[in-house]
Amino acid sequence: MNRLTNKRILLGVTGGIAAYKSADLTRRLQDEGADVRVVMTHSAQEFITPLTMQALSGHPVHLDLLDTETESVMGHIELARWADIILVAPATADFIARYASGHGDDLLTAVCLAAECTMAVAPAMNQAMWAKAATQANVDALRNMGVHTFDPDEGLQACGETGAGRLMDVPDIVTRVSDLFDQGTLAGRHVVITAGPTREAIDPVRFISNHSSGKQGYALAEAALEAGARVTLVSGPTHIPAPERATLVPVESAQDMLDAVMQCAPGADIFIGVAAVADYRPESSADQKLKKQASEGLALSLVQNPDILKTVAGLTENRPFSVGFAAETENLVDYATKKLETKNLDMIIANNVADTSIGFNSDDNETIIITRDGQEPLSKSSKEVVSRKIIATIAERMMQGSEQVA
Ligand SMILES: Cc1cc2nc3c(=O)[nH]c(=O)nc-3n(C[C@H](O)[C@H](O)[C@H](O)COP(=O)(O)O)c2cc1C
Incomplete structure (x- = not known):
């Protein structure tokens, strides 16, 4: 270590x-x-x-x-x-x-x-x-x-x-x-975090994206660094500075993000998928800017993007402890639990993005940590505080895992 x-x-x-x-x-x-x-x-x-x-x-x-x-x-x-x-x-x-x-x-x-x-x-x-x-x-x-x-x-x-x-x-x-240094709970561990939105190009000047600010992923990166981990932050475009000691890998599309993640997540200790990855992308992206056609509509044909979380959590070798986020507007726990199972995750953090005072662009978050053994609600607080609690819970779980192996 x-x-x-x-x-x-x-x-x-x-x-x-x-x-x-x-x-x-x-x-x-x-x-x-x-x-x-x-x-x-x-x-x-x-x-x-x-x-x-x-x-x-x-x-x-x-x-x-x-x-x-x-x-x-x-x-x-x-x-x-x-x-x-x-x-x-x-x-x-x-x-x-x-x-x-x-x-x-x-x-x-x-x-x-x-x-x-x-x-x-x-x-x-x-x-x-x-x-x-x-x-x-x-x-x-x-x-x-x-x-x-x-x-x-x-x-x-x-x-x-x-x-x-x-x-x-x-x-x-x-x-x-x-x-002389306090050895943090994740000292010597490598944590890979995805954050921010992805941008799916329609043409050279237009894209499909979402409201993710990157704040939650960046706050988690900071909390993991505080806990002594080496952090790789694979981030879509955001307007906030990345934590100084993290290794930042900037990406645009979901496919870019998957490629970057597959370079560093296999063999890492922990993978946390916080990025709001676009589920769909235009089937093809025009080489030139699309021109407005008089009085005609425009239909975009979309295809599904790769599922980054599922790909990492499904690794058969060098699989990191895999944590996902479920941003939902209804049936929070049900949907998140289903996601935990279908994606083979170790932990999922569910948050209700229907409430605009928490989630996406806000500074606060209110979440529920869900694992196969149960749930732990985290009361509404700043994304920094929520992040420290999530990182502490992940460290605890990993410790339990290594004790069981020993
Ligand atoms: C060959 C040689 C070896 C030296 N080795 C030491 C040493 O091991 N420890 C020490 O305190 N001073 C040693 N000195 C004396 C220092 O080099 C000297 O005090 C110098 O001013 C130290 O400068 P500094 O503390 O700014 O580096 C040595 C001097 C010479 C010429």
Whole structure:
């Protein structure tokens, strides 16, 4: 299970002999799902090149505080805001001293000073430097400031001496970083969500669509991210921004949506079909804009679209836990239960779209969670609150499923 999925880690590298280990550390953090960006001090660049760290992290490395160009792209305040955690590894005695006394005279100390996120340092230095009263006082000061310190290991050092001062082993640093995050109920899970309407082309300028705003699907994506999941959001056209950490796959028609879903849903842990997929599409879409014919009507011949939910829930291999939505205007529970059975779903969320204060374009929703064992009504509340409850219920079900398998 990836323990750092969606987590943003700003790795500070300072000028110690252990700086070469920050290359491996970057990789190991990424293996756990983290997005890693790197800040290097000037001294660090004498030990390992920014090019190496850029190639490994996949992002430009941040080096200078007083650089108008980089400040305008992602300056020290943005870097501090971006990070969920700032980890300085290795942290030199000099950096620790400057950080503990509130200096902000280079990019890394300025970022640390501006940061309000979780902070951690992994000191590494010669055993005598580590044992010095000044160093220990500085480390204590950091601890008192709430900075997590990953104390160095004992052993043979690069300088040939033996004692405490070696950088903590990289896998142990990764574990300690992971432990600093609350592991959400869906940590390490991959959730695929469809959202919004689809557009079925009549001609190059006209289409058949519906009133779906995408709000419910996007709120579910946000709730799944909050619960620690990796989220792929396959979305029809909407006017709202997608959650930043979701992977957005924009689509137009039902067929596009099916194609995109079949790329990512098989093998995912959870599939939630929230999109209001058009049941029908024009049999053929005109290549050129249709012209108005004098005093004549126009008959459109429609054919059925593929059923995305049924296709995913019907997978015989790599089938995710499959959840559907039933937007109905009457006989809510009956219709939704029938849909649960005919589409072979694990759960269906029924909502009454006849009431315009809930459902489609509104900010609120009132739903009933239906499974094969029963129903749970969720009282009217914002789509965010409803989404958190739905995600919590899905996580509970999945937990029960894995306990039964075990
Ligand atoms: C070869 C060499 C190795 C060094 N190794 C360390 C080290 O492991 N730990 C440390 O605290 N300082 C070490 N230093 C001293 C730091 O490089 C020096 O204090 C520097 O100012 C640190 O700058 P920074 O904290 O801005 O990166 C070393 C210096 C040299 C020349």
